[in-house]
Amino acid sequence: MASSEGLTSNEYMQHHLQNLVYGKLPVGYERADGHIVEQAEWTFAHSPKEAVDMGFWAFNVDTLGWSIFLGLIFSFVFWRVAKKASTGVPTGLTNFIELCVDFVNTNVKEIFHAKNEVIAPLSLTIFCWVVLMNTMDLVPVDWLPLLAQTISGDPHLYFKVVPTTDPNITFGMSIGIFMLIIYYSIKMKGLGGFLGELTLHPFSSNNLFVKIMFMPFNFLLEGVSLIAKPISLALRLFGNLYAGELIFLLIAMLGWYQLPLHFVWAVFHILIVLLQAFVFMMLTIVYLSMAHEHH
Amino acid sequence: MNFNATLIGQTIAFAVFVIFCMKFVWPFLLQAMEERETRIADGLAAAEKGQLALTEAEAKKSEMLEESKQQAAEIISQGQKRHDELVEAAKDDARTEKEKILVAAQAEIDQERTQTREQLRSEVATLALSAAEQILMREVDRNAHNDVLTKISAEL
Secondary structure (H helix, E strand, O other): OOOOOOOOHHHHHHHHHOOOEEEEEOOOOEOOOOOEOOOOEEEEOOOHHHHHHOOOOEEEHHHHHHHHHHHHHHHHHHHHHHHHOOOOOOOHHHHHHHHHHHHHHHHHHHHOOOOOOOHHHHHHHHHHHHHHHHHHHHOOOOHHHHHHHHHHOOOOOOOOOOHHHOHHHHHHHHHHHHHHHHHHHHHHHHHHHHHHHHHOOOOOOOOHHHHHHHHHHHHHHHHHHHHHHHHHHHHHHHHHHHHHHHHHHHHHOOHHHHHHHHHHHHHHHHHHHHHHHHHHHHHHHHHHHHHHOOO | OOOOOHHHHHHHHHHHHHHHHHHHHHHHHHHHHHHHHHHHHHHHHHHHHHHHHHHHHHHHHHHHHHHHHHHHHHHHHHHHHHHHHHHHHHHHHHHHHHHHHHHHHHHHHHHHHHHHHHHHHHHHHHHHHHHHHHHHOOOOOHHHHHHHHHHHHHHO
C-alpha cells in the first residue's frame, strides 16, 4: 500500500494517524501549500501543523463523525428492539440485545448497590458504544480512508476511522463520567461531605490544629486520585486501541504477508475490543459506586 | 495528542446517547425481561405443582389398582363359591329327582306285578276249575258248589 501511493512508511503512518480537522485559520496564516489566508476562514486542515494551529476550536470531523454515527446505530437498533420488547419468547436480534442488557444489568447489580436510575443505561451505552467504536479497528486500515478519498476526490484526505484511537473521544467520555462522579458525590454527601472527603483523609487527627495542618496534604493526595480517575479511564482505552491501530498499520505495510498477520492480530484484537469496553464500563460503575458511598 | 473541541462534541453526544438510552431503551427492555422472568418463574412453579399432583395421582392410581385387584379376587372367589354351591344344589336336586323316579318306577312295577299276579291267579283259577271240571267230567253246579269254588279261588 505504502509503496503504491508513493509514500515512505513514515509518511504512511503519519498520514494514517492524522485526524481530518475542521477549524478556523486566522488571517495571514501561511498554509501548507504556501498559500496565505486572506480572510479568516473555517476549513479542513491540510497538514498536521495546520491542525495544531487551528487551536482548540476545531473538530476532528472523522472520529467525531464515526463516533456519532456508531452511537446512532446503537441507539436505533436498541430502540427498535425495545419498542418491540414483549414477554414472549425472544428471537434473533432481540435475544442478542437482551443478552447485552442482562450482562450489563448483572454487572451493575453486583457492584452498585445504591438506587440510581442513570447508572445502568449509562453502563449499557458505554459498553455497546465503545465496543462498536473499537470494532472499527477490525476494518482493514486502508479501506475506509480510500473510500473517503475516492468520494471526496482528494487523494491526500486525512481520515481516521477508529474513534477510540482519538484521545479527544475517550477524554470526552471520561469527562462526562467525571462530571457525574462530582455531581453524585455532592448530591449524596453534600458539598461539605465531598470537600471533607477530599481534605480529611487519609491523614486525620483529633487535634483541630493538626487536622488543619494535614488538609493540604490530604487534598493533594485525594485530589490526585480524583483527577486520576477520568485520566486513567480515558488513557487506558485510548492507549490500548492506539497501540492496536499502530500494529495494524505496521502489518499493512508488509505487502502480501499482511494477510495472515492481519488475520492473527485481528483475532487477538477482538479480545482487546471487548475487554477494553468492559473495563471502561466496569470502572465507570466502580467510580460512581464510590461516589455514592459514605466513608 | 491534539486536544480540540471534539472533546466537547463527544461529551455532548455521550450525554445525548445516555439520556436516549435511559428514556427510550432501558426501561422497556428491562420491564419486558423482568415480566418474562416472572412468567417463567410462575410457569416453573406451576410445572412443579403439576409434577406433584401427578405423583399424587400416580400413588392414588396404584392404590386404587390394588384395591380393585383385591375386589376382583374377592368377586372371583365368591363366584367360585356360588358356582360350587349351584353345582352341589343341582347334584342334590338330581339325586332327589332320581330317587323320586326310582320310587315311582318301583311303585309302577309293584302295581304291575300285583295286577299281573291277580290276572294270573284268576287265570289259574279258571284253568284249575276247567281242569277240575274235565276231571269230574260233569257239570259242576256252580250254584251248588259256589261256596266251595269261592273258597278255592281265594286260596289260589
